[in-house]
Amino acid sequence: xxxxxxxxxxxxxxxxxxxxxxxxxxxxxxxxxxxxxxxxxxxxxxxxxxxxxxxxxxxxxxxxxxxxxxxxxxxxxxxxxxxxxxxxxxxxxxxxxxxxxxxxxxxxxxxxxxxxxxxxxxxxxxxxxxxxxxxxxxxxxxxxxxxxxxxxxxxxxxxxxxxxxxxxxxxxxxxxxxxxxxxxxxxxxxxxxxxxxxxxxxxxxxxxxxxxxxxxxxxxxxxxxxxxxxxxxxxxxxxxxxxxxxxxxxxxxxxxxxxxxxxxxxxxxxxxx
Amino acid sequence: xxxxxxxxxxxxxxxxxxxxxxxxxxxxxxxxxxxxxxxxxxxxxxxxxxxxxxxxxxxxxxxxxxxxxxxxxxxxxxxxxxxxxxxxxxxxxxxxxxxxxxxxxxxxxxxxxxxxxxxxxxxxxxxxxxxxxxxxxxxxxxxxxxxxxxxxxxxx
Numbered sequence: 001x002x003x004x005x006x007x008x009x010x011x012x013x014x015x016x017x018x019x020x021x022x023x024x025x026x027x028x029x030x031x032x033x034x035x036x037x038x039x040x041x042x043x044x045x046x047x048x049x050x051x052x053x054x055x056x057x058x059x060x061x062x063x064x065x066x067x068x069x070x071x072x073x074x075x076x077x078x079x080x081x082x083x084x085x086x087x088x089x090x091x092x093x094x095x096x097x098x099x100x101x102x103x104x105x106x107x108x109x110x111x112x113x114x115x116x117x118x119x120x121x122x123x124x125x126x127x128x129x130x131x132x133x134x135x136x137x138x139x140x141x142x143x144x145x146x147x148x149x150x151x152x153x154x155x156x157x158x159x160x161x162x163x164x165x166x167x168x169x170x171x172x173x174x175x176x177x178x179x180x181x182x183x184x185x186x187x188x189x190x191x192x193x194x195x196x197x198x199x200x201x202x203x204x205x206x207x208x209x210x211x212x213x214x215x216x217x218x219x220x221x222x223x224x225x226x227x228x229x230x231x232x233x234x235x236x237x238x239x240x241x242x243x244x245x246x247x248x249x250x251x252x253x254x255x256x257x258x259x260x261x262x263x264x265x266x267x268x269x270x271x272x273x
Numbered sequence: 274x275x276x277x278x279x280x281x282x283x284x285x286x287x288x289x290x291x292x293x294x295x296x297x298x299x300x301x302x303x304x305x306x307x308x309x310x311x312x313x314x315x316x317x318x319x320x321x322x323x324x325x326x327x328x329x330x331x332x333x334x335x336x337x338x339x340x341x342x343x344x345x346x347x348x349x350x351x352x353x354x355x356x357x358x359x360x361x362x363x364x365x366x367x368x369x370x371x372x373x374x375x376x377x378x379x380x381x382x383x384x385x386x387x388x389x390x391x392x393x394x395x396x397x398x399x400x401x402x403x404x405x406x407x408x409x410x411x412x413x414x415x416x417x418x419x420x421x422x423x424x425x426x427x428x429x
Contacts, residue, residue: 002312003290005290005291008336010337036333037333037334038329038332038333041333041334044291045313056337058337101314102398103397103398104328104329104399105314105332107326107327108329108333
């Protein structure tokens with residue numbers, strides 16, 4: 001038994017989930033919403049996490065499915081990364097999902113779980129940051145929608161008791177030009193040194209990076225006259241510190257990231273300017 | 274009591290909320306063909322099928338899987354893929370074999386003639402501590418009816 005004396009809820013509606021949260025929190029339990037549970041079980045095994053209650057959101061209809069309507073593509077937070085990778089609805093999102101963990105693990109990892117998890121990579125959020133996606137979150141105070149770039153500041157900024165129900169992305173993202181690369185030290189199935197994504201969004205080039213820093217970041221530059229130096233200087237102006245760990249030094253991550261800036265512009269047809 | 278559907282049988286078991294499926298299969302149901310290697314979702318030795326989809330049972334709670342169809346290696350009997358693993362020496366110590374076979378079973382069900390990329394993407398979920406990957410790949414291809422190149426040292 002990895003988790004000791006944990007209370008396990010399987011709500012079938014948003015209301016039930018919020019009620020479960022209220023009930024468990026009122027008893028002083030440490031409450032966690034759960035998607036696939038892969039990170040919760042591994043962190044519990046390592047002793048990094050000892051939840052008192054888990055609320056599994058996978059049976060909630062609003063947190064499931066991929067749908068189109070009103071100019072957006074909506075992804076339920078409990079949709080697995082395998083399904084997103086295979087769907088191809090948003091090529092950049094699918095490409096990103098396909099490189100997280102391995103396929104069997106992606107059969108369990110959910111979109112919301114990856115983005116709201118404890119690990120610093122949270123790569124599934126990159127496409128939502130680039131294309132101006134939105135989060136649909138709910139909690140004791142009701143449901144709200146927030147822009148991805150506002151709600152996600154290094155991590156998802158949720159209020160007490162809230163969880164992600166779904167994420168949406170403009171339908172135009174399904175055909176917009178994009179660039180993606182992921183660099184690892186020890187082969188494909190590994191945490192990234194750098195995951196770098198870019199896309200043309202109206203009159204700007206939007207970039208999002210994971211792995212290089214303590215958390216994913218995003219920024220945009222005007223498309224007109226953009227060069228590698230412009231992008232690198234914009235990145236430097238953010239004042240972020242590159243990570244050093246057993247997989248790679250800060251200097252190596254910086255070199256990979258700046259190389260990706262150039263490759264992204266080439267791929268997006270902006271390299272010759 | 275919790276009801277589990279394992280290998281075509283309905284089983285009633287006592288499950289604690291924190292039990293992982295791998296532990297329940299092995300310790301409660303005695304289905305020890307499911308191996309526990311890393312217990313961290315990395316090695317794939319604990320792979321089982323849930324509703325036909327391979328998952329790593331060491332990082333999934335048993336209660337999460339209740340009422341869904343579970344297939345362990347004990348639920349497969351003399352399948353073409355199992356025979357191919359024997360014929361192509363797709364195992365050495367055998368510890369990872371159950372997980373390898375269950376994962377490849379889903380691949381061949383979804384893609385009967387998988388490409389090299391599909392095989393790589395699927396099978397990179399499972400580690401072989403004996404590094405017998407070549408035999409495993411040949412076994413998957415043999416089961417799929419994909420022509421195999423002669424191995425080095427083979428006789429014609």
